[in-house]
Amino acid sequence: EVQLVESGGGLVQPGRSLRLSCAASGFIFDDYAMHWVRQAPGKGLEWVSGIGWNSGDIGYADSVKGRFTISRDNARNSLYLQMNSLRVEDTALYYCAKDMMVAPINPGDSWGQGTLVTVSS
Amino acid sequence: QSALTQPASVSGSPGQSITISCTGTSSDIGGYNYVSWYQQHPGKAPKLMIYDVSNRPSGVSNRFSGSKSGNTASLTISGLQTEDEADYYCSSYTSSSTLFGGGTKLTVL
Numbered sequence: 700e701v702q703l704v705e706s707g708g709g710l711v712q713p714g715r716s717l718r719l720s721c722a723a724s725g726f727i728f729d730d731y732a733m734h735w736v737r738q739a740p741g742k743g744l745e746w747v748s749g750i751g752w753n754s755g756d757i758g759y760a761d762s763v764k765g766r767f768t769i770s771r772d773n774a775r776n777s778l779y780l781q782m783n784s785l786r787v788e789d790t791a792l793y794y795c796a797k798d799m800m801v802a803p804i805n806p807g808d809s810w811g812q813g814t815l816v817t818v819s820s
Numbered sequence: 821q822s823a824l825t826q827p828a829s830v831s832g833s834p835g836q837s838i839t840i841s842c843t844g845t846s847s848d849i850g851g852y853n854y855v856s857w858y859q860q861h862p863g864k865a866p867k868l869m870i871y872d873v874s875n876r877p878s879g880v881s882n883r884f885s886g887s888k889s890g891n892t893a894s895l896t897i898s899g900l901q902t903e904d905e906a907d908y909y910c911s912s913y914t915s916s917s918t919l920f921g922g923g924t925k926l927t928v929l
Contacts, residue, residue, distance in 0.1 A: 744920045
């Protein structure tokens, strides 16, 4: 059974940093691209970033470009999101999602339950 | 990166069919056959319902179907059931990034 478990969320002040992690199991992690998708309270889904199977293809939403960095460790079956210079508008539930391809195309058939990031002074 | 355009809400009665549209541009929906649809119930993670425009993942009911014409993709749900009441989102690949639609709330009357 595919499992994606996010961690690392919490309350942080504007301008500070946070690192999210996603532990994957139940599938061959390095066969698939991965994504981070967020959802602000009461709002819709927003794609944040995607990374290919070997970290060769990486993309970011304009809203986070230059502040967030996605990475993966295939040996540890883990996905990460380093979030710097956090803003109030980054407050959201952050989901880790598995793609169905080796390149980051669309979040696919498996999603975690999310980790909540709250940016507030 | 502008969001794809979806109607805010649609409704239908049990047994009926409804269609949700998702409009983009030639740079996203119109340029690639990489459109997905997700169902999200309150407090739950999204669930993939359609990928690559019209393909259903294993376990998804054949009452759900997807299509695309030009820059607009569509999700059709036939034989509406009360459990179909949820939010639905489309997404499309677009040159090194992914776009989501704003979401459509489906009410089953």
